Amino acid sequence: MTEHETQHTDVVVIGLGPGGETAASRLLEAGLGVVGIERELVGGECPYWGCVPSKMIVRAAGTVSEARRVDQLAGSATVRPDVAPVARRIRAEATDGWDDTIAVERFEKLGGQFVRGSARIEAPGRVRVGDQVFAAGRGVVLATGSRPATPPIPGLDTVASWTNREAIAAEVVPPSLVVLGGGAIGLELAQAFARFGSSVTVVEAAEHVLPAEEPEVGDLLAEVLRADGVDLRLGRRAVRVTDGADGPVVDLDDGSRADGTRLLVAVGRRPALDGLGLEHYDIDPRGRAVPVDEQLRAADGLWAIGDVTGVGAFTHLAVYQAEVAAADILARPGTGADYAALARVTFTDPEVGSVGLSEAAARARGVDVATGVAPVAASSRGFIHGPGNAGLVKLVADRATGVLVGATAAGPVGGEVLSMLTLAVHAGVPVEDLRRMHYAYPTFHRGVLDALAGLAAGR
Numbered sequence: 001m002t003e004h005e006t007q008h009t010d011v012v013v014i015g016l017g018p019g020g021e022t023a024a025s026r027l028l029e030a031g032l033g034v035v036g037i038e039r040e041l042v043g044g045e046c047p048y049w050g051c052v053p054s055k056m057i058v059r060a061a062g063t064v065s066e067a068r069r070v071d072q073l074a075g076s077a078t079v080r081p082d083v084a085p086v087a088r089r090i091r092a093e094a095t096d097g098w099d100d101t102i103a104v105e106r107f108e109k110l111g112g113q114f115v116r117g118s119a120r121i122e123a124p125g126r127v128r129v130g131d132q133v134f135a136a137g138r139g140v141v142l143a144t145g146s147r148p149a150t151p152p153i154p155g156l157d158t159v160a161s162w163t164n165r166e167a168i169a170a171e172v173v174p175p176s177l178v179v180l181g182g183g184a185i186g187l188e189l190a191q192a193f194a195r196f197g198s199s200v201t202v203v204e205a206a207e208h209v210l211p212a213e214e215p216e217v218g219d220l221l222a223e224v225l226r227a228d229g230v231d232l233r234l235g236r237r238a239v240r241v242t243d244g245a246d247g248p249v250v251d252l253d254d255g256s257r258a259d260g261t262r263l264l265v266a267v268g269r270r271p272a273l274d275g276l277g278l279e280h281y282d283i284d285p286r287g288r289a290v291p292v293d294e295q296l297r298a299a300d301g302l303w304a305i306g307d308v309t310g311v312g313a314f315t316h317l318a319v320y321q322a323e324v325a326a327a328d329i330l331a332r333p334g335t336g337a338d339y340a341a342l343a344r345v346t347f348t349d350p351e352v353g354s355v356g357l358s359e360a361a362a363r364a365r366g367v368d369v370a371t372g373v374a375p376v377a378a379s380s381r382g383f384i385h386g387p388g389n390a391g392l393v394k395l396v397a398d399r400a401t402g403v404l405v406g407a408t409a410a411g412p413v414g415g416e417v418l419s420m421l422t423l424a425v426h427a428g429v430p431v432e433d434l435r436r437m438h439y440a441y442p443t444f445h446r447g448v449l450d451a452l453a454g455l456a457a458g459r
């Protein structure tokens, strides 16, 4: 294609997941011309293979688990778990059979020019898709997300294994499942499949599941998962994978084995950077992330948002970064991205919500730390709740400033209890003010008051 056939626009957005879609929408609403390029489905990982369908599976599995508590609380119930209704729900309600027609129409209705295909940067501000070339007057937004990491385990490439995509699309529960990785994806799906009747083994290299979170949470989740029948192999690495008679067989570094009819690999995600032509902006495409400043600028005329930035892999973070980048592109001065109160929730049962720094991360930064921990089961609401009341609230305070720098709320609705803690960390609410607040009785969030008492005792 010659230069005069190049199409000119203001901004080219590469990747229309939650980050790219949000940035494109803000720029279109402000009147800019936007070309949006997507090689798979508009909406990205979250609505089709990530957050939304996985939480539908978690919700369904949670119902199975709650129904099993009827005998202890309210009579008797016979539960015959069946994954078919949620598999149908994922197809009919969440993904439209993995069809993005409605999302494409939404984008075009806003005035965006949609291009389906794989984008490649061929010079700063010039992006090619097949034989179409787009020149971006204001700049390019890189929002290409991430893909599952593949660990270099001998034999892994010789067996059929699942990523999150096959697990989400499953219409039957495998009789047995080995999950490599006890992080967010591994645990949410391991617990759900176990509750649907699969015999699940989780192999986690660290000594705790969810190793980035507080170790107390790892201990708590280990207990709950074991009660769900999950076989946890902690501090273990896979050294070889082979094909057995019934499915993959995983040899571990202590000489033990884990075998299942299916193997789910969930050992983290890597930014999708190959073949993008990032070298035209002097960015290493083999890097673990695209380095960005607080306005999400990666180079002159290039912004990067979402999973590719390596700050964290969360939809709300991609959307937050998209807002900051769009404001910068529109020359609307803002304060820039701030991650001090980054919140996240792992939707196991109990849910694990956390914000800011863990105790270990705070100590590593030299913070003079005070902590307070309160178990949910010891609170009035935890006592009332009875079965399924595992959880805790942990607060991490900076003694020098008297504010929280991090907090964890694990338990029933832990992700909702987290909201007040996110506000406290975000706004730097003094611990003394948190002590003087009203906490309605008997709520789960009153556990924060109990943890504050622990904080005082530890000072």
Ligand SMILES: Cc1cc2nc3c(=O)[nH]c(=O)nc-3n(C[C@H](O)[C@H](O)[C@H](O)COP(=O)(O)OP(=O)(O)OC[C@H]3O[C@@H](n4cnc5c(N)ncnc54)[C@H](O)[C@@H]3O)c2cc1C
Binding pocket: 014, 015, 016, 017, 018, 019, 020, 037, 038, 039, 040, 041, 042, 043, 044, 045, 046, 049, 050, 051, 052, 054, 055, 117, 118, 119, 120, 143, 144, 145, 146, 164, 185, 272, 276, 305, 306, 307, 308, 312, 313, 314, 315, 316, 317, 318, 347
């Ligand atoms: C199983 C699972 C559960 C999750 N649950 C949660 C949750 O509960 N809460 C939460 O906050 N987060 C969750 N996440 C994480 C969340 O899905 C991601 O953080 C989020 O989707 C990132 O958005 P993004 O826009 O950066 O990238 P993505 O959603 O990955 O979108 C990037 C898009 O770019 C496209 N693309 C890539 N390269 C090119 C190219 N060269 N040309 C054109 N298009 C390209 C891709 O096809 C993709 O559609 C979950 C993830 C998984 C896998």
Ligand SMILES: NC(=O)c1ccc[n+]([C@@H]2O[C@H](COP(=O)([O-])OP(=O)(O)OC[C@H]3O[C@@H](n4cnc5c(N)ncnc54)[C@H](O)[C@@H]3O)[C@@H](O)[C@H]2O)c1
Binding pocket: 151, 180, 181, 182, 183, 184, 185, 186, 188, 203, 204, 205, 206, 209, 210, 211, 236, 237, 238, 266, 267, 268, 269, 312, 313, 314, 344, 345, 346, 347
């Ligand atoms: N609820 C949510 O917000 C949610 C849910 C799912 C995924 N996500 C996002 O997606 C990202 C990716 O999820 P993930 O669970 O794949 O990654 P993760 O980084 O959360 O967890 C991966 C786990 O695998 C372990 N591991 C690494 N190599 C291993 C090996 N060879 N053998 C055994 N264990 C190994 C790690 O110690 C870690 O605990 C998450 O970091 C998260 O940001 C978010």
